[in-house]
Every structure is written in C-alpha cells, then in structure tokens.
Amino acid sequence: MTHYRLALLGFGNVGQALARLLLEKQDELRSRYDITFTVTGIATGRHGAALNPSGIDLGRALELVRSDHSLSSLSDSVVNDMLDFIAASRADVLFETIPVNYITGQPALDYLRAALKSGMHAITANKGPLVHAYRELTELARIKERKFYFESAVMDGAPIFSLFRQTLPVAKLRAFCGVLNSTTNLILTRMETGEDFSRAVAYAQSIGIAETDPSGDIDGWDAAVKVAALVTVLMGIPLKPIEVDRQGIRSITSAEIESARCEGKRWKLICSARREMEGVFARVAPEMVGSDSLFYGVNGTSSIVQFETDVLSSFSIIETDPGPRTTAYGLLADFVNAVTQ
Amino acid sequence: MTHYRLALLGFGNVGQALARLLLEKQDELRSRYDITFTVTGIATGRHGAALNPSGIDLGRALELVRSDHSLSSLSDSVVNDMLDFIAASRADVLFETIPVNYITGQPALDYLRAALKSGMHAITANKGPLVHAYRELTELARIKERKFYFESAVMDGAPIFSLFRQTLPVAKLRAFCGVLNSTTNLILTRMETGEDFSRAVAYAQSIGIAETDPSGDIDGWDAAVKVAALVTVLMGIPLKPIEVDRQGIRSITSAEIESARCEGKRWKLICSARREMEGVFARVAPEMVGSDSLFYGVNGTSSIVQFETDVLSSFSIIETDPGPRTTAYGLLADFVNAVTQ
Numbered sequence: 001m002t003h004y005r006l007a008l009l010g011f012g013n014v015g016q017a018l019a020r021l022l023l024e025k026q027d028e029l030r031s032r033y034d035i036t037f038t039v040t041g042i043a044t045g046r047h048g049a050a051l052n053p054s055g056i057d058l059g060r061a062l063e064l065v066r067s068d069h070s071l072s073s074l075s076d077s078v079v080n081d082m083l084d085f086i087a088a089s090r091a092d093v094l095f096e097t098i099p100v101n102y103i104t105g106q107p108a109l110d111y112l113r114a115a116l117k118s119g120m121h122a123i124t125a126n127k128g129p130l131v132h133a134y135r136e137l138t139e140l141a142r143i144k145e146r147k148f149y150f151e152s153a154v155m156d157g158a159p160i161f162s163l164f165r166q167t168l169p170v171a172k173l174r175a176f177c178g179v180l181n182s183t184t185n186l187i188l189t190r191m192e193t194g195e196d197f198s199r200a201v202a203y204a205q206s207i208g209i210a211e212t213d214p215s216g217d218i219d220g221w222d223a224a225v226k227v228a229a230l231v232t233v234l235m236g237i238p239l240k241p242i243e244v245d246r247q248g249i250r251s252i253t254s255a256e257i258e259s260a261r262c263e264g265k266r267w268k269l270i271c272s273a274r275r276e277m278e279g280v281f282a283r284v285a286p287e288m289v290g291s292d293s294l295f296y297g298v299n300g301t302s303s304i305v306q307f308e309t310d311v312l313s314s315f316s317i318i319e320t321d322p323g324p325r326t327t328a329y330g331l332l333a334d335f336v337n338a339v340t341q
Numbered sequence: 342m343t344h345y346r347l348a349l350l351g352f353g354n355v356g357q358a359l360a361r362l363l364l365e366k367q368d369e370l371r372s373r374y375d376i377t378f379t380v381t382g383i384a385t386g387r388h389g390a391a392l393n394p395s396g397i398d399l400g401r402a403l404e405l406v407r408s409d410h411s412l413s414s415l416s417d418s419v420v421n422d423m424l425d426f427i428a429a430s431r432a433d434v435l436f437e438t439i440p441v442n443y444i445t446g447q448p449a450l451d452y453l454r455a456a457l458k459s460g461m462h463a464i465t466a467n468k469g470p471l472v473h474a475y476r477e478l479t480e481l482a483r484i485k486e487r488k489f490y491f492e493s494a495v496m497d498g499a500p501i502f503s504l505f506r507q508t509l510p511v512a513k514l515r516a517f518c519g520v521l522n523s524t525t526n527l528i529l530t531r532m533e534t535g536e537d538f539s540r541a542v543a544y545a546q547s548i549g550i551a552e553t554d555p556s557g558d559i560d561g562w563d564a565a566v567k568v569a570a571l572v573t574v575l576m577g578i579p580l581k582p583i584e585v586d587r588q589g590i591r592s593i594t595s596a597e598i599e600s601a602r603c604e605g606k607r608w609k610l611i612c613s614a615r616r617e618m619e620g621v622f623a624r625v626a627p628e629m630v631g632s633d634s635l636f637y638g639v640n641g642t643s644s645i646v647q648f649e650t651d652v653l654s655s656f657s658i659i660e661t662d663p664g665p666r667t668t669a670y671g672l673l674a675d676f677v678n679a680v681t682q
Binding site: 163315 | 677
C-alpha cells in the first residue's frame, strides 16, 4: 500500500469534479491499485486556499465552495501565494487546473516547474505549459524521477497521450487530422439548425463552453494550440501555435452552412498535421465534409482525431459529449498511471 | 539489453507480416526498448517447420514460403508435431496465428496452454482460445509470471485490450456497441452500390476477406465471438458466443438496402452489450443507422467500437482499412508490452 499526498491547484468545475471522483473511487484505488491518499492542499481562484498536512475533508471543501464560502476554515496555516502553497502542501502529486494564458503558458508553467523541482508528480489539464515547455518539464521530471502528465490537455480525458505512451510501441505517427475544438463545433452544429453566428456563440457562452471573449476558439487559436501540443508530444517535433497555418470560422456564413446542408455536407473546423521531409505541415481551417466522412457524425461538443501511423493504417478516437467529469478522469488516470508505471 | 527467443506458430499472411515487421523494427526495438531477438522456430500449415536455436534467417524464410518451398532446409532438427515444436523452440515468446475453431478454440488453445506451462509469454491473434479459456490462460500466465495477450483478436491491431489494461485505471465499462465484423460490413457496403448478396459475398471471398464457407461471418458467429471476447475480458463477465442473442445479415434484401439508401440510411451488423442487474445482455443484429450515427461512415472492412464507461461518457475507436500488417502490429505490440510492463 502506498500513500500519496495530493495538492489541488485550481478548484473550478474540473477541480471539483476531480475531488468528487477521488471520493467515489477511493475504495477501488485502495483495493485494485494499493493506493491511498490524503489531500493536503486545495487552492482556489475565488474561495481562498486550505492547507492541512493531516488531510482536508474533500466533502466539506466541496460543500463550502458550493455555498460560496472560503476554504480558509479548513486550513491550519495561512497561504501567501501559489508558490508558497505548492511548497507548504508537501504533496507527492500536484493537480493543476487553473486558468491559463495560451500565449505564455503562465502562470501554470511556473507552478508545474516548482512542483517538479520539489519532487512532485506534476499533472495538468492545461495546453499552455505543454506547448511552451513540454521538453523542459519532461526533462525535469526525468531528472527528478517523477512524471509530467497532461492527458486532459487535448480531448479532455480521452486517452490520447497515454495511448501512444503506453500501448503503441514502435509506432511512428505520420499524420493526424481531427475536430478538436468543441466551441466551434458546437457553433457550427447550432448554425445548421438555422441559428445565426452571434446567437450560436451566445448559446455556447450560456452553457459555459465559450469564453466571454470567444475569439480564442472562433479564430482557431485553441485548435492551433492543440495541434501544436499533439505535434510536439506525439511526433516529437517542437511546434508553436503561431507556426500552425490557421484560419477560424468567423468568415463562414449562414448561407454557406445552408448550401452545404443542401448538398448533404457539413462545415467542420479541421485540425491537421503531416510530417514532411523536414519538419511538419500543420493547419487549422474550415472544410466541408460529406456524410461518408467519419467527421460528419461528430457534432456539438464532441471531438475526433484520426491518426495515421506506419503500422496501423488509420485509427481514430472519438469523444462524445464530454464534461468536467471527463476532464477530471484524465487527471485521475494520469495520477494512477504516473505512480504505477 | 534483453534478448528474447521467439517462436512463430502459423506463417500465413499475418505470420509473414509479423516477420517483416520484426525485421523492419529490429533496430528501433534495440535502441528504444533494449530488446533484441532471435527467431528460433517457425511452424507453417503448408510449408513445414524450422527449428534453429541459433536463429532462423527471417528474410530467407519469407523467400522460401513466397516461392512455395518448405522451410525444412532452415531447420537443424525434425519437427514431429506442434507440441514438440513449441517445446523444442525453447522460446521466451510464442506468437500463435494458426487457423482456429471458434466452437472449441482448438487446437490453438492447447498450444497456448503448452507455451505458458513452459514459461513462455503466449501471444495470439485468435478469438477462439480467448472466449473458451480466457480465465484459465490468464491465471496460468499469472502463476508463471508471464503474459497471455491477444490484442489482435478483436479489431486487428487497434489498441482495445491494451487501452483498458494500460491506460484507463478505475474505469468501469457499462456498455459497448460497434461494427466488428469486416466481412459483413464489406458485403453491406458492396450491396449499397447495387451488387446482389451473392456477388458481394463472392467479391469478399475474392479478396481473401470471406472464407470459402462464409456462414461464420454472414450468420453473425464471428461478431458474436468478438462480443463474447469483449464482455469476458473488459467487463469481467464470462460469456460464451452461444449466449449472445444473434441474427446475421442473410435476410437483408437488396430492396431493403435500397430503401434505406433512399432515406439516407445504411444497414450495419451491430454488436452490442450492456451490463444489467445480473450479468449482461449481448446482441448481434442488423440495424439501420442514419448519417448522424458514428457508424454511418464506417464502411468496407473498417470497424468501430463505442464504449460507455462510468468516467468517460462515451468514446469510440475506429479502425480504417486494416490488413495483415495491422494484425501483425497487434502481435508485436503485445510482445513489447508483455516484456516491458
């Protein structure tokens, strides 16, 4: 039986879903994986932070946040800033789910680096640190004999990175294409029912899928970051989002959507990358697909990625209707995979 | 560096593809996984067998079989029968790809059992032994501290069993559905272009997809065996093919196919299983699917399986246009996963 101290940095929808999943699966973690745990720290954006080396009551923490109270009543010490929090948590594993800046990967990048330097496993749902510091953080983890894992950074908790890392030996990824941005896919799906662009955006915002400023999704930045992450990790070719040939969905009109529909086709924001003689060509752009395409049936917030390797001609992963629990599961799976493999 | 002696029992399309893949990937196996190997035995159905403890030249073996010659010229001893062959190979890993009887799992089952008893890892592409002796062979492997792996038994080399085994901790499979039989999917796809049933069957036979007696596919037996294998392994509920509620595609007429086409729909032979209060309900039956179904775009010899777990709402794996190399890759992946994990 191995006991782990866990710290949760970020306690929004995903952080809370992770807390619930940890509670739900604690017996199975013990019986099947010999894993027991104590949560020694939770840091939130709006409800303070709690530190307690003898363990924070997760159920109580969820209740406090749900009723809009601070977590400080669960803390046995004062938290000054996030780097202090990480150090004071004395955790074995840091789960990081804070909002992040795609342009710099900060501040999540600093926190993950600090966690690894302190000898913690660093697990994130953030694409930012991945595209900005994958090599550095992976190398740091190797030196410290810990893991830097990030399954939930692309396609929520669906196994993508772990699939290549743990089940596909000697496979070389030649190319991939997919629909990787939920917001634009939902907007396009809504527009097919006759909604105009701005109403579809408003709907996506109303259900918490699109940001207040939706341009990161609509202009293809989020998709480009995901393409860069997949190319960097799975192809081993460092690629920045800015290097992805990028076009968003802003220019697609209701008339174009309707005209595609009449032809039995749909517009999708397609992400793709292909190895070339030197490096890689990576692209995000809207394309029309017909009903024989695997992408045609991937609608709303669902996503798909199709991989072309040198050993399996082509195989695809589809994730249907993900939610915070899906993302939280990716974090939990990373934790178990990190400590058991 | 760890050196492994390998024995290939079966040297048809898949066995030969495995030999080519071993040659192609030997440098990478050495550099990335510290694995070196010698093939000490090859047994074929029609070209004799070869045993050589100092290693058989795989290129030469491929050449001999291609030119319809016996492998006996590569052998330093006489092979009496397959159980003798397994023992005399003194291998660390047995790859078994012989034709098999779905009803009994024999004779492959006896060979896999013998290999495990001799302390070999046993790797098979056969569904038969899996549905008839999964628990026995897995338990035997555990006792011997070896592995019984079978990735290629369902959906060729696409990662299904390894996905659940190695990347999805604490996930509980509630249900799955899919298109898992290539032959019937190809026949239905051909019938959509106007071919009648018997011509579509003849085409599938001409390209080596359907057997001389195609009833195992057409009547849904192959699909039922795959459903039983997935239920047995992934749900942990032993299920025999005969317990699967089964209906094949024999009764589907060209008129029905055409009528579905006019409605924008397609017939698919759908495999499904769902946990129930006690046990599981498993079924193989033709169903019509519309263009919004993920199954609509899975045509010809491609296949799909959609999993519903308690942690990832729904995710699917699609394999497009598999061939012997795909199946061979599943065997190679099983080998690497068996010796590195």
